[in-house]
Amino acid sequence: MHASQAMNTVTVISSISDWVKLRKQFDAKKTIGFVPTMGNLHQGHQSLCEKARQENDLTIISIFVNPTQFNNRDDFTNYPKSFDKDIALANKVGINYILAPNYTDLYADNYAYKITETDLSCLMEGQHRPGHFAGVLTVVMKLFMLVRPTKAYFGEKDWQQMQLIKNMTKAFHCDLDIVSCPTIRDKNGLALSSRNSRLSEEQYQVAINFPKLLASNKTPAEIKQLLEQAGMAVDYIEEFAERRFGAVKIGQIRLIDNVEMKQCLLQF
Numbered sequence: 001m002h003a004s005q006a007m008n009t010v011t012v013i014s015s016i017s018d019w020v021k022l023r024k025q026f027d028a029k030k031t032i033g034f035v036p037t038m039g040n041l042h043q044g045h046q047s048l049c050e051k052a053r054q055e056n057d058l059t060i061i062s063i064f065v066n067p068t069q070f071n072n073r074d075d076f077t078n079y080p081k082s083f084d085k086d087i088a089l090a091n092k093v094g095i096n097y098i099l100a101p102n103y104t105d106l107y108a109d110n111y112a113y114k115i116t117e118t119d120l121s122c123l124m125e126g127q128h129r130p131g132h133f134a135g136v137l138t139v140v141m142k143l144f145m146l147v148r149p150t151k152a153y154f155g156e157k158d159w160q161q162m163q164l165i166k167n168m169t170k171a172f173h174c175d176l177d178i179v180s181c182p183t184i185r186d187k188n189g190l191a192l193s194s195r196n197s198r199l200s201e202e203q204y205q206v207a208i209n210f211p212k213l214l215a216s217n218k219t220p221a222e223i224k225q226l227l228e229q230a231g232m233a234v235d236y237i238e239e240f241a242e243r244r245f246g247a248v249k250i251g252q253i254r255l256i257d258n259v260e261m262k263q264c265l266l267q268f
């Protein structure tokens with residue numbers, strides 16, 4: 001594939017220098033909606049893309065499986081990829097550009113420079129995945145510098161990530177809005193995630209207990225016990241900022257989710 005190749009309406013650009021040239025030609029009056037992703041797009045990503053499309057003149061997504069945010073090599077290697085399907089979804093939604101850089105271009109410094117946060121990033125996901133948020137914040141800042149969006153869209157499914165990105169844009173006086181988008185779930189309540197495609201049918205039946213228990217009227221300790229009884233290994237169940245957060249593992253597949261505390265009234 002060439003560095004820049006038009007497919008139907010969406011244009012895929014993998015060369016950063018091509019992208020920088022193109023970005024300079026954008027009409028400054030046009031608003032730009034940006035959705036950073038790691039690909040293997042599903043309806044969760046689609047909802048962000050649709051919102052970005054509705055609210056802006058141009059919509060850009062990035063597809064980059066960012067190695068610096070993976071603290072587990074196998075998780076990085078096994079991260080599902082479906083580039084052709086992703087292009088089809090981008091076309092369906094009416095995305096204008098897919099920026100799909102490679103590591104060497106995006107990390108020309110080989111990750112010598114990184115953005116670290118020393119407060120919220122130490123809790124929950126940060127505590128259980130050392131280095132994860134430094135990788136996330138660094139790649140998002142690189143992408144913001146390249147895309148220079150008017151608004152960037154993030155899912156509440158990764159609430160801690162979204163909050164850290166909001167705080168980062170304030171800390172660095174970035175001139176853009178961060179838009180938070182609700183979690184999209186399947187018919188059994190499981191939050192859509194690229195990693196769900198790695199669950200076997202049996203593992204899926206175990207996984208659907210996770211959102212139900214997380215949103216139950218039980219204590220975090222009780223939820224942890226019930227999740228373990230259902231066949232999951234629990235990294236954490238914690239309450240923070242009026243929300244309840246959880247991370248579990250089913251075999252090698254790690255899932256996260258969070259719900260507003262006011263929704264935690266359901267009987268399990």
Ligand code: AMP
Pocket residue numbers: 036037038039043044045047048153154155156157158181182183184185191192193194
């Ligand atoms: P990812 O490709 O997993 O890095 O996700 C890209 C963006 O999509 C992030 O802002 C995620 O929070 C968001 N996202 C992923 N899954 C969902 C979902 N089920 N509902 C809403 N947003 C999601």
